[in-house]
Amino acid sequence: MWDLLLWVVLACGTALLVAVPLTGLDNEARWPLELGGIWVDARPAPIAHQGGYDTGTALVRRGCIGDPVREVQALLLQCGYSVPDVDGFFGLHLESLVEDFQADHGLLADGVVGPATWERLRYC
Template sequence: MMSAIGCTAQATEAASSASPSASASPTASHASASPSPSTSPSRSTAAPARPTERPLMARGSSSAQVRELQARLKQLGHFSPSPTGYYGSVTAAAVRAFQAKHGLTASGTVTKATWSKLRSLTKQPTHAAMYPATSRPVAELDQRCLTGRVLCISKTSRTLSWVVDGKVLKSMDVRFGSQYTPTREGTFKVNSKSRHHVSTIYHTAMPYAMFFSGGQAVHYSADFAARGYAGASHGCVNVRDLNGISALFDQVRIGDKVVVYW
């Protein structure tokens, strides 16, 4: 900046010394003293860039606010699964559909404008709407689940029920292995627990893992939370309710029964 100002001043002085004196031609002297357009300091006319608005929620987010988002989108028919609290591809697609319908930029991320519009069109969701026990009807309990402390898991209803002395205390949706890596059926026991487990075979996170048969375990799955039944596990019992599996992990003891049945 200093060199540009210095160059402009030098050019003006040179023009003044080369022109007639002020007494001979005042008009000419006035003209020569004015800097030419080519030597005037440059001024930027571009407007300053506006900072990019930081989204309130986006893919990868996991929170109670995401549950509220999903419950509100569900009220308008844009989100069909039960709220999970995880912002994955299904949630992003629902947000894009909402934005496109209401003249907002269809980015798939929740901005202040999107959140304000959604809230204006929906009611505050109840706790039950945000934290449903399961999106699927809970299966009739297998006879093996009626005594003791049991993780009772039905492949038909795709639900897990935490049962103590025949009473269902908690239920949640689950997903199983594919036909190439099926989840084994039978009666087992929880033989180990690992809160922050990572698979040594697939190198994927398996939070709140409760192992019951070799490498097969009941555990939280971010993929299940994001994509639902579009995917499958490698044989484990996937849970998509993070709060639910976290609480269940603290209640289940080593030696508790696990029953997997059709």
């Protein structure tokens, strides 16, 4: 049998029913859940990383400078890559790190930070 933690959250004038599985028979939480004939997948959404410099998805590549590059550098740091400095300059070393990140995450390893790479960087 499932042990569920249910509560109602009042946010912005709207009540939401939140279901959180405590454990299954083998102490593993299982998703999705069936609640009253309705299948619910109430897992929390992943939290996006933010470097605090830029929130856009502009194309960033070698030779670029500024806050979008700082954002790439900060996100790579948060994802566990060894960025020596968050200086806002996209040089050969950063291009190599971006290619490594892309290869590690199943992306085309071209060293260019486009929409797919931004998405993976923010949710690595």
